Amino acid sequence: MAGEQRMNLFTLIVFMVVIGAAIGAITNAIAIRMLFRPYEAKYIGKWKLPFTPGLIPKRRGELARQIGKTVEEHLLTPESIERKLNEPDFRRDVTVMLQKEVKPLLAADQTVAEILEKLHFKEAEQRTERWIESWIDDKYNGIKNFYLHQTVRESLPAEWLDTAEEKIPDISRYILTKGIDYFSGFEGKWRVKRMTDDFLAEWGKFGSMLQMILGNTSLEDKIQPEIVKFLSSPGTKDLLNTLLSKEWEKLLDWKWEGVFQQFPDEKALAKGKSFILRQLDVPSLFQKPVAAFLQPFEEKIISEVIPSLVEKAGSIVATRIPVIMQKLRIGDIVREQVETFSLQRLEQLVLDIARSELKMITLLGGVLGGAIGLIQGLVVGLF
Structure with missing residues (x-):
């Protein structure tokens, strides 16, 4: 009789443990x-059924706001992103990636015009030439306006003025040498003859009388040596030096405003721009492949420019992360994205992240339910 009672008690306890475990597990599963x-x-x-809709569908807006706030304040913080940008490993990885990406570009056989065409830059050659002309105009007008009311002496460097002044005797010597060579030659003699013939013709009878006095010797034969002698005289050189020095001093006191009035600069500027454009030969530059410009600097670009660029850009971006984050408003972006999720996708997202934990909660409910059933079975057995 006692053995049968013990068997019944054991069966009761097992039954209550199983029922408690099932109730605990099912209850937790339903709650999840x-x-x-x-x-x-x-x-x-x-009449609206209680607990409908579920907790997350009912509070999806609040959940989205809380997730956005959590991401913004605790996950994607300016400090964490700045710390990541300053990590040597991160910068090294970015440098290696850029070096790999740049190598094909350095060897590209596409012309500059083709690349600009793909980037939707229309009439690049013409626009470049117009920009160069505009740049020349701006620079020239800026310089011109700056010096317009200054004298030549004020605008030119002192060493230039000293050098020019030192060249005056050389200029005098050059002028006199050329004058002597000219009047000593046939052309100079012919020029003197014409001048004397014109002189004698103007004086009429007095000119004929003068020619008779000279006899067989022509007047130009008398004048030509005197001209050469005059040009060879040291006094003539001193005189010319003095004249040139005085004129140079007058020139130094000219204002550029007056110079431009005497010598208009429009044609000179147009010719200057035309000359520069011919030298640059913009159309041929645009027809050259990109590699022709970049390959000579390939080693420098890969080994020096890119690492330096990553270092400087990383530092600049890192210091501006707080402002960038404030402008991006990460919290609002996350909230908007979460709110666009369908409930099925949101459920699947949570389950994918916490599936093992939710299973453990269900199992824990079963364990607790079984433990409660065991205690209840023992209590019933005692009483």
Whole structure:
């Protein structure tokens, strides 16, 4: 009789443990399920069933705001991003990636015009030439306006003025040498003859009388040596030096405003621009492949420019992260994205992240339910 009682008690305890475990596990599973289900409110007539919709569908807007706030304040913080940008390993990885990406570009056989065409830059050659002309105009007008009311002496460097002044005797010597060579030659003699013939013709009878006095010797034969002698005289050189020095001093006191009035610069500027454009030969530059410009600097670009660029750009971006984050408003972006998720996708997202934990919660409910059933079975057995 006692053995049968013990068997019945054991069976009762096992039964209560199983029932408690089942109740605990099923209850937790239902509770987890009720986080998402149902997606919409359910009604019986006009009476809304309690606990519908599920917790997460009901509070999706608040959940989205909290997730955005958490991401912005605790996950994607300016400090964490700045710390990541300053990590040597991160910068090294970015440098290696850029070096790999740049190598094909350095060897590209596409012309500059073709690349600009793909980037939707229309009439690049003409626009470049117009920009160069405009740049020349701006620079020239800026310099011109700056010096317009200054004298030549004020605008030119002192060493230039000293050098020019030192060249005056050389200029005098050059002028006199050329004059002597000219009047010593046939052309100079012919020029003197014409001048004397014109002189004698103007004086009429007095000119004929003068020619008779000279006899067989022509007047130009008398004048030509005197001209050469005059040009060879040291006094003539001193005189010319003095004249040139005085004129140079007058020139130094000229204002550029007056110079431009005497010598208009429009034609000179147009010719200057035309000359520069011919030298640059912009159309041929645009028809050259990109590699022709970049390959000579390939080693420098890969080994020096890119690492330096990553270093400087990383530092600049890192210091501006707080402003960038404030402008991006990460919290709002995350909130908007979460709000666009369908409830099925949101449920699947949570389940994918916490599936093992939710299983453990269900199992824990079963364990606790079984433990409660065991205690209840023992209590019943005692009484």
